[in-house]
Amino acid sequence: MLRLFAALAVPEEIAQALSARQHDLQGARWRPLEALHITLRFFGEIREDVADDLDGELSRVAGAPLSLELEGVGAFGEGRDVHAVWAGVAENAALRQLAGRCEAAARRAGLSPDRRTYRPHVTLAYLTRPDPADVAAWIQRHNLLKSPPFEVSRFGLYSSQLSPKGSSYRLEQDYPLR
Numbered sequence: 001m002l003r004l005f006a007a008l009a010v011p012e013e014i015a016q017a018l019s020a021r022q023h024d025l026q027g028a029r030w031r032p033l034e035a036l037h038i039t040l041r042f043f044g045e046i047r048e049d050v051a052d053d054l055d056g057e058l059s060r061v062a063g064a065p066l067s068l069e070l071e072g073v074g075a076f077g078e079g080r081d082v083h084a085v086w087a088g089v090a091e092n093a094a095l096r097q098l099a100g101r102c103e104a105a106a107r108r109a110g111l112s113p114d115r116r117t118y119r120p121h122v123t124l125a126y127l128t129r130p131d132p133a134d135v136a137a138w139i140q141r142h143n144l145l146k147s148p149p150f151e152v153s154r155f156g157l158y159s160s161q162l163s164p165k166g167s168s169y170r171l172e173q174d175y176p177l178r
Helices: 012-019 048-058 093-108 132-142
Strands: 002-009 037-046 066-068 070-076 084-089 121-126 150-152 154-163 166-176
Touching (some): 002 048, 037 048, 037 093, 048 093, 048 166, 070 132, 084 132
Antiparallel strands (some): 002 037, 002 154, 154 166
8 A cells, every 4th residue: 555645846945945934833843845845635545556547647637837836824723633834825726726637637546536625735844732822823923924936847646654753755756747
């Protein structure tokens, strides 16, 4: 079984700017620069034969290169159940369309539909039972985040492995946007 997702890599200069915000939050497990990405579709644990079908479907996903901007920060969860802080992605119709095409590719490969609403973001840290006031203060300090526009001309199929020390990612396949 493989744990897979489709994502856009965050350019190094944007990742460097994000790393400057990765501090002052007790208990945060900050994501390393190479792990910063914008998920298009999380596929979860799938069999290798299905992964091969998914790769074939994703290779046919069409789309033009994107110009994206990061905007604002937030958290997933509420109160003591907050489990991540993130940087948001400014609304972008082409990005939503690309995510929709990755969803359609997943369905053609036999995967169940994703029931979650698509919310493009870059996860900056995972949290374990943080003080909600600390999270709120961190969000308030960083909520005016706005990156310069950046171009994305490829997306990838990544595998991830979970361990007690966190998760690691590996690019399995790379797809150009034309």
